[in-house]
Amino acid sequence: MSAPESKATGPDLTLGLAVDTLADGKLLLGHVGDDAVVLARRGNAFFAVGATCTHYGGPLAEGLMVDDTVRCPWHHACFSLRTGEAVRAPALTPLACWSTEVSGSKVFVRAKVTPAPSRRVVLAPGGPQKIVVIGGGAAGFAAAEMLRRQHFRGDIVMLSDDDASPVDRPNLSKDYLAGSAPEEWVPLRDDRYYTDQGIDLRLKTTVARVDASAREVVLEDGSKVAYDRLLLATGAEPVRLSLPGMELPHVFTLRTLRDCRAVIARAATTRRAVVMGASFIGLEVAASLRTRGIEVHVVAPEKRPMEKVLGPQLGDFVRSLHEEHGVIFHLEDTATAIDARKVILKSGGTIDADLVVAGVGVRPRLGLAETAGLAIDRGVMVNEYLETSATGIFAAGDIARWRDQHSGAAIRVEHWVVAERQGQTAALNMLGGRSKFDAVPFFWSQHYDVPINYVGHAESWDELAIDGDIAKRDCAVRYKRNGRVLAVASIYRDVASLKAEVAMEKAMLL
Ligand SMILES: Cc1cc2nc3c(=O)[nH]c(=O)nc-3n(C[C@H](O)[C@H](O)[C@H](O)COP(=O)(O)OP(=O)(O)OC[C@H]3O[C@@H](n4cnc5c(N)ncnc54)[C@H](O)[C@@H]3O)c2cc1C
Ligand code: FES
Secondary structure, three states, X not given: OOOOOOOOOOOEHHHXXXXXXXXXXXXXXXXXXXXXXXXXXXOOEEEEEEOEOOOOOXXXXXXXXXXXXXXXXXOOOEEEOOOOOEEEOOOOOOOOEEEEEEEOOEEEEEEEEOOOOOOXXXXXXXXXXXXXXXXXOHHHHHHHHHHHXXXXXXXXXXXXOOOOOOEXXXXXXXXXXXXXXXXXXXXXXXXXXXXXXXXXXXXXOOEEEXXXXXXXXXXXXXXXXXXXXXXXXXXXXXXXXXXXXXXXOOEEOOOOHHHHHHHHHHHOOOOEEEEEOOOHHHHHHHHHHHHOOOXXXXXXXXXXXOHHHHHHHHHHXXXXXXXXXXXXXXEOOOEEEEOOOEEEEOOOOEEEOOEEEEOOOEEEOOHHHXXXXXXEOOOXXXXXXXXXXXXXXXXXXXXXXXXXXXXXXXXXXXXXXXXXXXXXXXXXXXXXXXXXXXXXXXXXXXXOOEEEEXXXXXXXXXXXXXXXXOOOOEEEEXXXXXXXXXXXXXXXXXXXXXXXXXXXXXXXXX
């Protein structure tokens, strides 16, 4: 997704600013010509970087400075203030940087500079020459990008059974599905990127098995691709309910760009849609279809949407938010059959529908890991370096189960940012680094104009503390066990969410 054009606002930083105006650890929005620039102070050092996050254009001056980085308030990307490098996903593109100079009692922003990103791993002679990535999604793409960022000059082969190059998957249930984002926002990079970077991206290529002892990947057509290091990033696939009618042409699941295009094409002639499932993807789809003016019915077995993850209060809020936008819920009910015109419910009712989207969860794609003989426990088991039980094979993203240093539990999550950050960490380690994956899990979800940010991980809690007012869309909800905060969900409390992330990171270090 491209960032909106920045608007120059605040002081002209080239004219100098009294040093005392900016306290240590603070950010200030100003401009240099037409460029919006954030000035940051750390001790007596000043840094100047572009003010607009390169992910979706978040306002970095409203984010949080942590040591010599700035974190984006919207989806927690982290940028180096020294080099502008996007050190942590979801942003992948660096910020512009300017030099600064203190003269007398003033700090001046001077020329634009292009510092080199920091090298986080030393490439040893005799290191890997050929790295194969299975998966062209969040984790696979972020890994390949990081390999090149770290100056890895060997072969990178990215195998994906998708027919599209890596896409911004979260957009497929949000702006792109709603019709408010053009398709050029969807690819993470254009096709030329892969050629320029020497990434051998092979689409429509299914890997049939991994031969760990021969260090080879066997493709469906029988051909083989050898590797020195392998990253498994096969993601997840939507659960398909075994209902009569699931195979009908107006019934869809949503994972790929192709799926999304098919839903959009059908939506053009749809008057009424049924969404099965009231969790994140189902409700984001409901919101997007409402934006298209379609009547939407949501059918789900639970009493409250999202209660299992967000608790009853936020669950009720999400329900009323969707109802305000005209969504009709059929909760504590399920579909038993679908025919060409309607969905038949267990309760005995029927709903006429020209379009049905099933968003009832996903299943990690573990088949390759299983046949390779890797240790599996409801996910591919990885150590803190994201290496599997087979030397040289790493796993990241929706398939990986790792020991989360914050909760202490072995967890597997289905979050975009986690998948990308794991891809980045796995890349460093495939090159011989020893980077622990220690990022606190983070995800966001968007419903109409309401974003929900969630940091941490709480599968259950014994206390739920609400700060602020959920109905007023201004809150931070803390999920605690034995008095310890496991996770924080927030609406329009971005700095609180960032601070919670930092607190959880610090707690891990103790
Ligand atoms: C519509 C939608 C909206 C979402 N919104 C959000 C959100 O707002 N926030 C959030 O945190 N998360 C969101 N998610 C979840 C997020 O997209 C996933 O957690 C993330 O994509 C996982 O990344 P991954 O790399 O593990 O897998 P994926 O991105 O699914 O990539 C897996 C890749 O592996 C390939 N592959 C699998 N098996 C094979 C094989 N045998 N041979 C070759 N290729 C293979 C696939 O084709 C694909 O390219 C959303 C997901 C969807 C579907
Ligand atoms: S807009 Fe900054 S992380 Fe998404």
